[in-house]
Structure formats: C-alpha cells, structure tokens
Amino acid sequence: MKALVLAGGFPQIALIEELKSRGITVVLADWNDEPVAKKFADKYYQVSTLDIDAVEKVAKQESVDFLVTVCTDQALHTVAYVSEKLGLPCYIDYQTALNVTNKAYMKKVFNKHGISTAKHVIMGEFDENKIKDMPYPLIVKPVDCNSSKGVKRVENIDELKVAFNDAVNFSRTKTAVVEQFIDGPEISVDLYVENGKAKVLCVSKNDKIADKNKFVIFRGLCPVKEAQPVLDKIQFTAQQIVDAFGLKNTPMLIQFITDGKEVYVLEFSARTGGGTKYLRIKLLQVLT
Numbered sequence: 001m002k003a004l005v006l007a008g009g010f011p012q013i014a015l016i017e018e019l020k021s022r023g024i025t026v027v028l029a030d031w032n033d034e035p036v037a038k039k040f041a042d043k044y045y046q047v048s049t050l051d052i053d054a055v056e057k058v059a060k061q062e063s064v065d066f067l068v069t070v071c072t073d074q075a076l077h078t079v080a081y082v083s084e085k086l087g088l089p090c091y092i093d094y095q096t097a098l099n100v101t102n103k104a105y106m107k108k109v110f111n112k113h114g115i116s117t118a119k120h121v122i123m124g125e126f127d128e129n130k131i132k133d134m135p136y137p138l139i140v141k142p143v144d145c146n147s148s149k150g151v152k153r154v155e156n157i158d159e160l161k162v163a164f165n166d167a168v169n170f171s172r173t174k175t176a177v178v179e180q181f182i183d184g185p186e187i188s189v190d191l192y193v194e195n196g197k198a199k200v201l202c203v204s205k206n207d208k209i210a211d212k213n214k215f216v217i218f219r220g221l222c223p224v225k226e227a228q229p230v231l232d233k234i235q236f237t238a239q240q241i242v243d244a245f246g247l248k249n250t251p252m253l254i255q256f257i258t259d260g261k262e263v264y265v266l267e268f269s270a271r272t273g274g275g276t277k278y279l280r281i282k283l284l285q286v287l288t
Contacts (some may be wrong), residue, residue: 008035049075103258113244142171
C-alpha cells in the first residue's frame with residue numbers, strides 16, 4: 001500500500017513514521033526544497049500542497065492508494081478534492097472539507113445551526129456599511145489561510161481598511177471575514193469523532209504573542225482552570241458542530257474564546273492540532 005502525504009513539517013514526521021510502521025510506502029509532497037520530513041519518506045516531490053493539479057498528477061504517477069495530511073487546513077482541502085476526483089478513500093468529502101477549511105462556508109453553517117460564534121461579516125470588497133453597527137476593536141481574517149496569516153486586530157476604520165486589504169491579498173479567494181472581538185482566554189479543544197459522537201481528548205489554553213498584528217501561538221497550557229466552568233458547554237457545542245457538518249469519523253480541533261460563562265467558536269477543522277499536540281494527547285491518554 002502507498003500513501004501520499006501532503007506537507008513536510010515536524011507533525012508530518014510522526015504521521016510518516018506511523019504509516020511506515022504499518023508497512024505503508026510513503027510519498028511526500030511539499031513546496032520546500034528541503035522539508036524536515038523529507039528524509040523520513042520513501043520518495044519526495046517538491047510540489048505545493050495548494051497546487052491541486054500538481055498533487056493530482058503526483059497521485060496518479062505514483063498510483064497511491066490514499067492521500068493524507070495532519071495539522072494543516074488548506075492541505076486537507078487538497079487531500080479531499082483529489083481523493084474525491086480520483087475515487088480514493090478519505091474521511092471527509094470535498095464539500096465538507098470546503099466547509100471546515102474556508103471560514104466563509106464555516107460561518108454560514110454556524111449561523112444556520114445556531115452555533116455560538118462572534119458577530120461577523122464576510123466581504124470580498126470593503127463595504128463600511130456592513131460593519132457600521134459593529135463596535136471596535138474588530139478582528140480581520142482571510143477566509144482561507146493557515147497559521148494566522150493576515151489576521152489582525154483593528155481599533156478604527158483606518159486600521160480596518162488596511163487590514164482588510166492585507167487579509168484579502170492573503171486569501172486565495174480574495175475574501176475576508178471581519179468579526180467582533182471577544183476578550184477572554186482562548187481554549188483549544190482536541191477531539192476525535194467516532195461514529196458521529198464527539199469525544200474530547202485534550203483541553204488546553206493558547207498563549208499568543210502579545211502583539212495586535214500577530215496571533216501566533218507560542219505556548220499551550222494544560223489543564224486549563226478557565227475552561228472548568230464551561231466544560232459542559234464545550235462538549236455541547238462540539239457535538240453541535242459534529243451534527244451540523246455531518247462529521248462521522250475524524251480528528252477535530254476547535255478554537256474557543258470564553259468569558260467564563262459562555263463559549264464562542266472562533267473556528268474549527270477536521271484535523272489534528274498543530275505542533276506537538278499529538279504528544280500532549282498521547283501523554284494525557286497514558287495518565288488517564
């Protein structure tokens with residue numbers, strides 16, 4: 001059996017090692033000429049994980065049995081698309097992948113199913129009238145980027161115009177979301193969905209760089225005292241998401257903001273958490 005792994009960072013090393021322990025040959029694709037996971041794979045192609053046509057070509061050329069990735073939203077979108085086109089197995093279909101990796105689609109599903117999230121507007125072109133009733137500060141995000149690229153907090157209309165333009169330029173679909181800023185700790189919840197039931201594996205707190213122009217996580221803390229009063233709401237909302245998006249058997253990561261009483265979903269994806277989250281989860285499972 002042969003797998004095509006998209007993205008060659010440190011989390012993918014663990015994935016490759018797991019696949020090879022099961023006797024699966026691994027082909028790796030990454031835009032970098034020397035990704036850290038390269039030496040762990042059996043074969044490597046310098047191909048962007050966002051280049052759907054190029055990834056499809058590699059999948060065909062190598063006659064892979066399936067495509068897979070971890071810890072990255074946009075590569076997951078490619079995995080689902082190419083898998084569906086080639087008739088290969090994937091734990092989510094393309095439309096579901098689009099819903100969980102593009103914030104415009106995601107927020108639409110949230111609104112339809114009453115899932116608690118920040119007040120927001122989606123725009124491809126800036127329209128001040130659409131945000132006139134939203135008090136500052138606001139958060140601006142591209143709808144389809146990884147690693148907090150183009151995410152900014154703004155305090156006034158002038159900052160908003162600049163940030164919106166930057167976010168649209170980062171977006172592959174030239175679209176951004178402008179949303180209400182909710183003050184409070186950010187809670188990261190890793191889960192596994194089994195037969196349509198959300199099972200919480202790890203609840204941690206994200207500490208981010210103290211800069212309104214950067215939202216990069218530099219530390220995760222676990223356990224989280226701020227999450228204790230709202231654990232039931234976290235579980236309830238997680239199941240709401242599973243039901244709304246039709247998830248059956250998948251890893252899942254949800255980013256919440258809490259004010260200590262309510263929880264608000266920032267975003268989520270049908271993937272594992274980034275960095276060394278898998279090690280924390282493994283340790284927690286041993287300890288419990």
